[in-house]
Amino acid sequence: MSDKKSYYITTPIYYVNDKPHLGHAYTTIACDTMARHKRLDDYDVYFLTGTDEHGQKVQQAAEAKGIDPQTFTDEVSQTFRNLWPRLNITNDDFIRTTEDRHKKACQALWNKLVESGNIYLDSYGGWYAVRDEAYYGEDELTTNAAGKKVAPSGAECEWVEEESYFFKLSAWGDKLLDLYTKNPDFIQPDARRNEVISFVKSGLRDLSVSRTRLTWGVPVPNAPNHVMYVWIDALTNYISALGYPDESAPLYQKFWPANVHVVGKDILRFHAVYWPAFLMAAGIPVQHKVFAHGWWTIEGQKMSKSVGNVIAPDDLINNYGLDQSRYFVLREVPFGNDGDFSHDQAIARINSDLANGFGNLAQRTLSMIAKNCDGKVPAHGVFTKDDTALLDECYKNLIPNMRKEFDKFAFSRGLEGIWKLVNAANAYIDVQAPWCLKKTDVTRMETVLYVLAETIRCLGIAVQSVVPESAAKMLDQVAVPMDKRQYAHISPDNALVTGTELPAPTGVFPRIQPIDEKVA
Numbered sequence: 156m157s158d159k160k161s162y163y164i165t166t167p168i169y170y171v172n173d174k175p176h177l178g179h180a181y182t183t184i185a186c187d188t189m190a191r192h193k194r195l196d197d198y199d200v201y202f203l204t205g206t207d208e209h210g211q212k213v214q215q216a217a218e219a220k221g222i223d224p225q226t227f228t229d230e231v232s233q234t235f236r237n238l239w240p241r242l243n244i245t246n247d248d249f250i251r252t253t254e255d256r257h258k259k260a261c262q263a264l265w266n267k268l269v270e271s272g273n274i275y276l277d278s279y280g281g282w283y284a285v286r287d288e289a290y291y292g293e294d295e296l297t298t299n300a301a302g303k304k305v306a307p308s309g310a311e312c313e314w315v316e317e318e319s320y321f322f323k324l325s326a327w328g329d330k331l332l333d334l335y336t337k338n339p340d341f342i343q344p345d346a347r348r349n350e351v352i353s354f355v356k357s358g359l360r361d362l363s364v365s366r367t368r369l370t371w372g373v374p375v376p377n378a379p380n381h382v383m384y385v386w387i388d389a390l391t392n393y394i395s396a397l398g399y400p401d402e403s404a405p406l407y408q409k410f411w412p413a414n415v416h417v418v419g420k421d422i423l424r425f426h427a428v429y430w431p432a433f434l435m436a437a438g439i440p441v442q443h444k445v446f447a448h449g450w451w452t453i454e455g456q457k458m459s460k461s462v463g464n465v466i467a468p469d470d471l472i473n474n475y476g477l478d479q480s481r482y483f484v485l486r487e488v489p490f491g492n493d494g495d496f497s498h499d500q501a502i503a504r505i506n507s508d509l510a511n512g513f514g515n516l517a518q519r520t521l522s523m524i525a526k527n528c529d530g531k532v533p534a535h536g537v538f539t540k541d542d543t544a545l546l547d548e549c550y551k552n553l554i555p556n557m558r559k560e561f562d563k564f565a566f567s568r569g570l571e572g573i574w575k576l577v578n579a580a581n582a583y584i585d586v587q588a589p590w591c592l593k594k595t596d597v598t599r600m601e602t603v604l605y606v607l608a609e610t611i612r613c614l615g616i617a618v619q620s621v622v623p624e625s626a627a628k629m630l631d632q633v634a635v636p637m638d639k640r641q642y643a644h645i646s647p648d649n650a651l652v653t654g655t656e657l658p659a660p661t662g663v664f665p666r667i668q669p670i671d672e673k674v675a
């Protein structure tokens with residue numbers, strides 16, 4: 156393995172009780188963007204996703220379909236696995252919790268927790284929400300119209316009483332608070348961090364970590380009638396995929412502790428409280444960060460099957476195009492905030508930034524080069540102040556500004572910055588008016604087109620993590636070799652070479668017609 160800096164990023168592993176939708180696509184696209192960004196910035200990246208296949212919720216979903224849980228999970232897991240290439244997701248591995256390598260890791264972790272005195276047998280009586288696969292305290296619950304106890308998430312709870320192994324979570328409160336204090340970036344965004352800190356400060360109860368009423372789970376070592384609580388099983392995926400319990404495994408050595416677990420805000424508590432507590436108790440280093448992003452609603456409503464407004468990832472691709480969808484979800488809503496998906500906003504954003512912004516810039520420049528410069532990178536004379544101002548933005552500011560934002564998951568702000576350069580380049584072409592220079596000063600026209608083509612090269616490199624396919628097309632059109640597409644190549648040393656033959660230009664970001672117009 157190389158000695159480049161390492162970067163390990165994970166998505167949640169998704170439940171297989173249902174098909175993938177916009178929410179799953181969103182987290183995975185964001186992680187993919189970060190993984191690509193880091194690779195372009197010369198990191199060795201490991202990017203993990205997968206499926207969470209045990210637990211009561213999955214068992215019930217299989218029973219409802221009348222098939223055995225393994226057949227059921229094989230099928231649904233495959234729909235996730237098939238989806239990711241369609242969204243151009245570059246995960247390095249796909250972990251399933253029903254794999255032997257994973258079960259082995261869970262049992263090894265369990266044994267460590269037993270050996271360190273953190274697990275004891277008792278009996279459990281409490282409220283459990285199957286939908287959330289979570290236990291709740293009486294004080295957290297409300298009662299709905301049907302008289303059922305309801306968790307803060309809206310999920311109905313049932314009273315569960317059984318023999319159970321417990322994890323001594325109550326002993327880890329101070330250590331967790333210490334962890335958050337020493338690592339102020341451990342939980343991001345900051346508002347979420349405060350939420351977790353007050354939850355921990357309010358006092359932690361020991362956690363029931365095994366079930367006897369369920370068979371669909373990882374067996375607890377030496378306790379044949381117990382299976383592990385689905386969350387201790389699920390969280391372990393982050394290390395089982397790296398080869399744990401073999402701590403000398405090359406992937407484990409290189410990539411653990413993870414740089415970041417990216418999750419939705421719904422499952423922050425599991426990642427920022429339970430998981431680091433399990434790890435500390437087992438003597439395993441804790442991940443560096445948890446980033447909890449916000450929640451999408453659809454045209455102001457919660458996404459739900461009963462409302463019939465669930466957006467399937469394929470709908471996104473069919474309606475807007477893949478890169479357009481990736482761009483929209485990352486640009487429209489600051490990562491961390493909740494967002495509302497609106498069809499009109501999607502079209503407006505895609506048309507203004509991609510079709511009229513970047514697409515138009517490339518189209519105008521490249522078609523002029525095709526017609527007036529023999530389809531080759533033009534020569535350039537001495538650069539004027541305006542030329543240098545634009546090129547300096549590319550060479551000196553584009554990547555540092557973007558890196559500053561992307562490294563904090565501030566994709567929206569990072570893209571806003573990149574589009575300032577797109578707009579500056581469009582303003583430059585309007586002011587320089589190469590179509591007029593064509594008649595008055597061909598040498599100057601060539602210089603202007605050179606500066607624009609070079610700007611397109613730099614922009615194409617910069618946007619690859621967000622719109623990979625379109626950026627590749629853009630870079631092909633200015634004939635950038637495949638091995639010259641890293642951020643480090645945005646420098647005058649790698650500038651376009653006069654005389655290089657360019658392929659015939661083709662539009663990269665078409666204007667999208669509103670769906671009603673398409674039908675009409």
Ligand code: ME8
Nearest residue numbers: 167168169170178179182207389390418419450451
């Ligand atoms: O919780 N908006 O799996 P899950 C944004 N198996 N993101 C959304 C979303 C929405 N409306 N809906 C879902 C689980 N998500 C566990 C995880 S990890 C060790 C185990 C995304 O299938 C978001 O990332 O319910 C959320 O955290 C995740 O899907 C929940 O997926």
